[in-house]
Amino acid sequence: MKNIDAKGHVTGRSVYVDDIPTLQGTVYGLPFGSPVAHGKIKEVDYSKALNFPGVVKILTYQDIKGENQIGGIFPDEELFAEKEVHFQGQPIALILAESDHIAYQARKLIEIEIEEQEPIVDPRIAQQKGQLIFPPRTFQLGKIDDVWQKCAHVFEGRADSNGQEHLYIETQGAYAIPLENGNIKISSSTQGPTAVQRTAASVLGVGMHRIEVDVVRLGGGFGGKEDQATPWGVMAALGVQVINRPVKLILNRMDDMKMTGKRHPYSSDYKIGLSEDLKILAYEATFYQNAGAAADLSPAVMERTLFHATNSYFVPNVKATAYSCKTNLPPNTAFRGFGGPQGMYVMESAIAHAASELNVPKHRIQKKNLLKDGDEFPYGQIAEDVGLHQIWSDVDSKFDIEQVHKRIERFNDEHHDVKKGYSLQPVTFGISFTKTPMNQARALVHIYSDGTVGVSTGAVEMGQGVNTKMLQIAAQMFSIDPAKVKLESTNTTRVANTSPSAASATSDLNGKALQNACKELIKRLKRSAAQHFKVELEDIALKDGWVVRRGVATTMTWEQLVDKAFLERVCLTENGHYATPVINFDKSIEKGHPFAYHVHGVALTEVTVDCIRGSYEFDSVKIVHDFGQTMNPSVDYGQIEGGLVQGIGWMTMEEVSYDPDGRLASNTLSTYKIPDIYSVPKEIIIEAMETEGSEMAILKSKAVGEPPLMYGLGAYFAIDYAVKAFNPNFNSTFDAPFTNEKVLMALYSNKE
């Protein structure tokens, strides 16, 4: 089934927040943010702005009746700064005006005096100064201290990966309208409707029942709207509370880039020990996570870095420590992969380092150490259904790794000004929210008396196709024409207390809840049919819109059955609930079974580097991926292609750049570049390793949202290979992204 939204998308009829028809009297909100990264607010003079014609009101912390607090994990982030500012762009006030144009003009008239303090932008400096978001954590396996001396080879080094701007094409936004009795409805572009609801309630000083959050769809999220859609929805709601008029707040691109957090930059140290035959015996890593000015989701992101510190490899002795460092950048946040990619990058760097020193192809070390069933992860979970060896051999049989190596070596011998490189990139990614209580979902299903079906879940559609999958599930369960099923918006009054659409787990959690709801409804309908046909419930089946009795079609249609049940006063509405079984994690010992299952795959990347100019093109990326049994190939393959390209972007051209004083330099689309159609690999081949799939996955179709991003890591190491072919004196610095600038500098470093 194609994405059910596709027709709306290609005709421009799909509705996003800013497309909702505005009500009469709507005012436009524009946040006023701190001009500096760190300082004490001495004085803010709003008088000129307030006098500007068309300005209705300027909201500050003084207008807040509840708590001036939006921190999700820790209460460490104000909605509006009161006395201090901790990052450039930190909201201080919200201008409400009759038009957005008026608001922009008024914003320039606000005068602010700030006593500047020295900002910290480097996480290592923050750690040295004791500026941590929360205490460090360490995952351990084996006895690492005893092992180093047994290693034939030990290498140490440093690896840095930069941030990444989400660059959802639809910027953050919300539209809040007053309802009666002080109730407020917020239409929000959020991955986490409940977070918006909960936070709005506590800021406004009202119960959650007063706040309704509705989400039709997002113009892209990628994690950037998991936690950081919240302030804008809350501000709009606050505006409604204060002036009792509808408030629309859509960030412009520059404000969005400046005011919201990104993927966490990490600076890390690694130490890797190998045996004579290239077995990794020990791995130690210390991660300095650049959390930004507040916790946001950093603790959870940091945790996933630790979970994925050894990526797809079994290492018997591991010590991985992470520090969440408080700096004066916007609070960094969720981004597809959620800390996992950053952890894996360090492991891959360590292996690349070892391979380079030992003069063996990197993939020999990778292959030698691939996980297999029964291996223990550093967090205590035992690996099951690991398809990695199979996947690797599939890659080899389909694409012939040795042949690729030879072909590239030959090319490099024959060419001086252009060099090719390649890499293999295995990925192992754990599926589930690592915070166990979040692994629950609900779905509300109405069967209308005419046989059509309305489905509400906690899942937010943001392009990942979750609504299509939900619709498939309902139509399959009831065995009716998909046209009879409608996916409703995600709304907190229909499905409450939801987890955000994140962690690749949305389809699994909400799909299973939906299955539970459908199962219950089917049972009731079958009971009604069984009575009619005077048979047992087990004798009844629903097939292609008909009632089937003991395997034989009857004359009763789905519609007739529904109508009959309705007249019999059978409840045709059901709320399904699902909580992932088995999973657990004990933070006091950092051990447990946090993931329902893992997703695996391997990517083979080839690149060509122009050694005159330092630019490069990706010739191909060939992937073998463990889908389980994909329930929707067009959606799932799209996730692989899109995730891969996003990962390549992170590793290559996407360069978040802050000045030393904490001001974002890459604050527009002209200074922050994401892949365009010409910069994606010329060829992307995706082969499915169809496996049994996991019972924990919806219809055995494994989660697919985040894992493919990490195939993009291969881009870095393929370039590294090509650069070394031109300049053997180049010492890999492991400092992603590998921009054209870094490539050219590397090509000519220590050259003469």
Place this chain on the structure above:
Amino acid sequence: MRSFILNDEKIDCHLPSGTLLLDFVRYHKALKGTKIGCREGDCGACTVLIGDLVDGQMKYQNVTSCLTPIGNVYGKHVVSVEGLNMEDLTPVQQFMVDESGTQCGFCTVGFVVSLSGYCLSNSAPNYNDAIASIDGNICRCTGYKSIERATRKITNALQNKDTEHTVNWLVEHKFIPDYFLDIPKRIEALNPVEEKITKAVLIGGGTDLYVQKHDQLVDKEVGLVAHQNSLRYITAENGVCTIGGGTTVTDLLESELFNSYFSNLSDHIKLVSSSPIRNISTIAGNFVNASPIGDFTAFFLALNAKITLSENENERTIFLKDFYKGYKDLDKSKEEILTSISFVIPSSNSQFNLEKISKRIHLDIASVNSAISIAITNNTIETIHISAGGVGPIPSYLHRTVAFLKGKTITAENIKQANKVLQSEIQPISDVRGTETYKRLLLRQLFYAHFIKLFPDQISLKALI
């Protein structure tokens, strides 16, 4: 009368001419298919088509409506996605659906509009051109592969297009609604009067001013200098080529004259911005914008071009290289308009090259760019002009390097020596587009690249480094 046609509707416009087409379409007319992604022409979510009546036929181009003043569409046909929609999906839309070319959908309309614009072009279908039509559309979800597959199918579906009667063929094959058939007549009937250029802020294509000064323009009357036929021409006379100040980049690309002078013109121009921007941005605007990194400034500096500045009846002509006095400081009074650009048509023994490297190779501002024109006689350099952008406060004409190389032979040693001269006359600074060290190295490499590319038998990278 300030009139134009939006989709199937005639618009008599009473808004200030600086109002953005995007805001008009989206908020005044509530056509919400046109999206806002960046308001700086860098994402393509707001793409619409603008159709111009040329020699009795409509010529459609995709443009970014976020940078287009409404004054620039008077007398034209503006098409948003709503103007393409019919009861059934068009083939462009259907192939995007079939190939899963849409995920979150926010950028999708821009792709559909650009590809539909490609269908409307009066040229034979070709996959690479079709892809080029979406070079200004950014998608964050799909990784583009599905969009490439859709584009291939679209190109195939156009194989039998009658390019003599494009619109009729497209209507017949349900690519566009049939109201398109009457558009030429309706446009003609609008009978637009060319507006006199006022003393207000002058706008060419708007592709830079609306990025820099959005707030100061969107509710004002502006002076419209682009798309005025009197300023939009390319002529050659007495060995001199002259182009009008309102000439767009696409005009250059499509000019037979220009293509005859520069055999790799399309490769060079492909490095500059994107199709929807090139369709509206003017060469004069690129000069007056005074960016030290303007691609066309580099291009024309290497042709040692002259520019003519006019104020009412007064005209003066100066070399482009003398136009720049300091950072964003021009030898131009506030009232003067850059009305034309001229250069000596390159001789047959002359060669030209443009090099540019940016963070992203396409649709990006250069870290460093450089152009060269060079003519060799009897193995010695007879004439040479070299420019470089991004290595100083103004677009640089490399005077000393040029002087050094004149009369020299093409040898690796001479070029290496010339690089030393070059390095002494540039002052790059570290910024978001690169560090000073990088820009120096990069310009060296681009300078070398000129010679490696133009004189492959004499010069190799190996010999230079």
